[in-house]
Amino acid sequence: MRYQIGPAFRVTLLMTVLTGLIYPGIVTGLCQLIFPRRANGSFLELNGKIVGSALIGQNFSKRIYFHPRPSAAGNDGYDARASNASNYGPTNQKLIDRVKADIEKFRNENPAYHGPIPADLVTTSASGLDPDLSPASALAQAPRVAEARRATLDQVKQLISVHTRGRQLGFLGEPRVNVLALNLELDRQFPVR
Amino acid sequence: MTSIGVLNVVVYFVVILLVTKPLGVFMTKLFAGERTFLHPLLRPLEKLTYRLCRIRETSEQRWTQYTASLIAFSLMSFLFAYLIQRLQGFLPLNPMHFGTAKAPAGATAMTPDLAFNTAVSFVTNTNWQNYGGETTLSYFVQMTALTVQNFVSAAAGVAVSIALIRGFARKQANNIGNFWVDLVRATLYIFLPLSLLGALFLCSQGAIQNFRKYATVTTMEGATQTIAQGPVASQEAIKMVGTNGGGFFNTNSAHPFENPTPLSNFVQIFMIFAIPAGLTYTFGMMVADKRQGWALFAAMSVLFLAGVLVCYPAEQAGNPLLAKLGLETRATNLQSGGNMEGKEVRFGIPTSALFAVITTDASCGAVNSMHDSYTPIGGLVPLFNIQLGEVVFGGVGAGIKGMLLFAILAVFIAGLMVGRTPEYIGKKIEQKEVKMAMLALILMAANILVFTGVSSVAKFAQNGYWNSPGPATANVNNNGPHGFSEILYAYTSTNGNNGSAFAGLNGNTPWYNLSLGLATLIGRFLFIIPMLAVAGSLAAKKKLPVTSGTLPTHGALFVGLLIGTVIIVGALTYFPALSLGPIVEHFLMRQGKLFSMAFFSIWS
Numbered sequence: 129m130r131y132q133i134g135p136a137f138r139v140t141l142l143m144t145v146l147t148g149l150i151y152p153g154i155v156t157g158l159c160q161l162i163f164p165r166r167a168n169g170s171f172l173e174l175n176g177k178i179v180g181s182a183l184i185g186q187n188f189s190k191r192i193y194f195h196p197r198p199s200a201a202g203n204d205g206y207d208a209r210a211s212n213a214s215n216y217g218p219t220n221q222k223l224i225d226r227v228k229a230d231i232e233k234f235r236n237e238n239p240a241y242h243g244p245i246p247a248d249l250v251t252t253s254a255s256g257l258d259p260d261l262s263p264a265s266a267l268a269q270a271p272r273v274a275e276a277r278r279a280t281l282d283q284v285k286q287l288i289s290v291h292t293r294g295r296q297l298g299f300l301g302e303p304r305v306n307v308l309a310l311n312l313e314l315d316r317q318f319p320v321r
Numbered sequence: 322m323t324s325i326g327v328l329n330v331v332v333y334f335v336v337i338l339l340v341t342k343p344l345g346v347f348m349t350k351l352f353a354g355e356r357t358f359l360h361p362l363l364r365p366l367e368k369l370t371y372r373l374c375r376i377r378e379t380s381e382q383r384w385t386q387y388t389a390s391l392i393a394f395s396l397m398s399f400l401f402a403y404l405i406q407r408l409q410g411f412l413p414l415n416p417m418h419f420g421t422a423k424a425p426a427g428a429t430a431m432t433p434d435l436a437f438n439t440a441v442s443f444v445t446n447t448n449w450q451n452y453g454g455e456t457t458l459s460y461f462v463q464m465t466a467l468t469v470q471n472f473v474s475a476a477a478g479v480a481v482s483i484a485l486i487r488g489f490a491r492k493q494a495n496n497i498g499n500f501w502v503d504l505v506r507a508t509l510y511i512f513l514p515l516s517l518l519g520a521l522f523l524c525s526q527g528a529i530q531n532f533r534k535y536a537t538v539t540t541m542e543g544a545t546q547t548i549a550q551g552p553v554a555s556q557e558a559i560k561m562v563g564t565n566g567g568g569f570f571n572t573n574s575a576h577p578f579e580n581p582t583p584l585s586n587f588v589q590i591f592m593i594f595a596i597p598a599g600l601t602y603t604f605g606m607m608v609a610d611k612r613q614g615w616a617l618f619a620a621m622s623v624l625f626l627a628g629v630l631v632c633y634p635a636e637q638a639g640n641p642l643l644a645k646l647g648l649e650t651r652a653t654n655l656q657s658g659g660n661m662e663g664k665e666v667r668f669g670i671p672t673s674a675l676f677a678v679i680t681t682d683a684s685c686g687a688v689n690s691m692h693d694s695y696t697p698i699g700g701l702v703p704l705f706n707i708q709l710g711e712v713v714f715g716g717v718g719a720g721i722k723g724m725l726l727f728a729i730l731a732v733f734i735a736g737l738m739v740g741r742t743p744e745y746i747g748k749k750i751e752q753k754e755v756k757m758a759m760l761a762l763i764l765m766a767a768n769i770l771v772f773t774g775v776s777s778v779a780k781f782a783q784n785g786y787w788n789s790p791g792p793a794t795a796n797v798n799n800n801g802p803h804g805f806s807e808i809l810y811a812y813t814s815t816n817g818n819n820g821s822a823f824a825g826l827n828g829n830t831p832w833y834n835l836s837l838g839l840a841t842l843i844g845r846f847l848f849i850i851p852m853l854a855v856a857g858s859l860a861a862k863k864k865l866p867v868t869s870g871t872l873p874t875h876g877a878l879f880v881g882l883l884i885g886t887v888i889i890v891g892a893l894t895y896f897p898a899l900s901l902g903p904i905v906e907h908f909l910m911r912q913g914k915l916f917s918m919a920f921f922s923i924w925s
């Protein structure tokens with residue numbers, strides 16, 4: 129065993145330098161060179177000011193904006209320093225109570241919508257930072273947003289359809305709408321004075 | 322299930338099937354010391370490594386020396402990882418000042434027991450995490466402790482598998498290879514190139530890669546949002562290809578900076594199975610009968626598809642208690658339906674369920690959705706997958722080791738039935754091999770069940786040192802049978818060196834840090850050492866000629882026998898525990914029973 133300690137130390141040290149410093153260093157250099165915007169967080173701007181990342185959800189509660197899914201990250205949701213999920217199991221009373229309350233809130237805020245509640249709209253995501261809504265969840269909010277923005281329902285629906293990204297390569301994942309991008313576009317096209 | 326969902330599974334399986342042979346051929350050549358297409362580029366680096374580390378490339382080791390090298394290396398790796406974590410406050414690349422007085426509010430302290438758990442966990446390719454990366458660790462720790470261990474623990478796993486295969490392949494030999502050479506080759510020729518390509522691809526999809534401090538932005542509604550940063554893509558790539566599974570961030574591959582798009586997700590699950598699938602072909606080539614490799618591949622494929630066929634429909638059916646509140650559970654063109662609690666919109670139901678099955682078929686443990694929030698049957702599948710020993714393709718190295726263990730048992734059982742001395746790949750399977758295989762199997766089961774039992778009843782003083790919430794059951798996030806499932810999953814995952822979790826369990830207390838760490842060590846070394854003993858014993862044996870009395874181990878009969886052995890052993894061992902957790906929860910959920918009061922209120 130004694131004879132193993134020498135090689136063990138030297139291999140560990142060398143691998144620490146190679147795979148712990150040189151490898152991430154090379155990757156950082158290449159990523160910063162080829163994909164600088166993405167490597168730094170895909171930030172979005174409005175009027176020259178950074179308002180968030182296209183990949184990271186943020187809270188919206190005003191009537192004039194589309195609201196994201198509920199979030200379990202941090203105390204108030206969408207805390208991008210501390211990603212987290214509810215980790216509520218299916219028979220947890222807290223899960224049922226929370227969903228019930230969120231459905232009630234949604235119905236109150238969106239009296240014009242009478243359809244079923246889309247599965248993603250009142251459930252928390254895995255990261256607590258989900259940037260997307262399903263198209264159904266965005267459409268369910270469209271009447272409220274249109275009214276608050278003094279736009280027509282068709283205009284808002286049109287905007288949702290423009291911002292809906294289909295399945296990647298036609299079959300991967302789910303169709304989705306990026307909430308921040310959609311709300312940015314709302315502010316550009318239908319500014320609230 | 323939707324047709325698109327099924328298409329995802331089919332395309333995935335076909336892609337894995339297509340890379341099995343080329344990767345298998347490449348690894349066979351590499352570990353035989355032959356030239357590969359990467360040698361012109363990497364051979365100088367390999368030679369330099371041997372020179373700097375003073376390793377003699379041509380010398381080989383007996384199984385005992387091979388084991389000693391593995392243990393010495395793991396010990397040294399543990400010391401490095403432990404010290405780097407504990408000293409992070411004094412080390413560079415720490416823009417958020419973790420481990421110092423200037424650490425942000427809400428940061429997790431890197432206590433000795435947490436550092437122990439994390440170091441053990443990464444050194445053993447488990448990557449169980451009792452901390453959230455973005456609230457605990459500096460970039461320097463993520464790179465030099467965790468990323469490094471992602472590489473070398475995976476390389477060590479491959480090395481041990483190759484050594485075991487050599488045991489089957491060699492005739493009357495004393496040696497089973499050189500651990501250091503196998504380790505260096507696996508790192509340089511397999512993991513570095515694949516990780517480099519993988520990292521660039523993930524970054525092209527939006528995974529971040531920088532050393533900046535966390536960005537603070539003013540949101541559209543005027544609130545302040547701080548967004549974690551870091552060298553993510555480089556760690557993410559090796560995390561998947563090395564089937565490590567330890568996330569840069571708390572929520573792992575669900576975090577949009579780790580796994581930004583459905584395509585990056587596809588590449589991540591591809592990376593989990595690629596090398597383990599290739600190793601089945603390597604096995605066939607090394608024992609000079611490729612059909613033997615494909616037989617293992619076939620058994621694994623059946624178990625993989627069976628898992629998907631249970632988990633995916635269960636998740637798509639969703640939670641009936643939420644459906645009753647008016648939630649849409651059917652998939653439509655505009656929304657996914659199903660159980661979306663703890664899942665991301667971009668992945669939806671099929672891709673999340675597929676990921677959950679794959680990550681637990683292999684000893685990966687990365688997650689893109691929260692298993693804790695799965696329906697009881699949906700969550701049963703990952704749990705049972707790990708309990709079967711992660712033999713379905715398995716982690717890099719770990720899967721084929723486990724499957725070969727079951728193959729030994731399968732031929733032993735078949736031998737008992739017909740009254741012949743069992744043989745496998747021309748080697749007589751005798752007392753020693755069967756004893757070692759059973760030893761590994763029983764130790765694994767005891768490890769899971771005893772620790773789960775202890776944590777289900779252990780009492781600790783509230784606000785005391787060992788477990789400040791009080792009894793060990795107070796750390797669960799869900800009451801009733803689901804709480805029991807959280808504890809069972811924790812020890813199952815650490816024993817299996819998986820690392821995925823029913824993450825509601827608060828594991829960052831000295832009791833859980835130490836007991837889970839211990840379960841991890843037992844699961845790694847008390848499995849590997851008996852298997853290396855088998856390798857040594859088999860290598861020394863003669864190769865028997867095939868006769869009319871030999872049970873062919875490449876046909877459908879043997880594949881069926883192998884699958885049967887895996888499932889029967891798993892079911893007999895774990896059915897009682899599973900019925901207290903997910904199975905009873907399933908029936909209670911259908912009755913509409915909810916849990917909010919004290920833990921185990923079901924029995925009171």
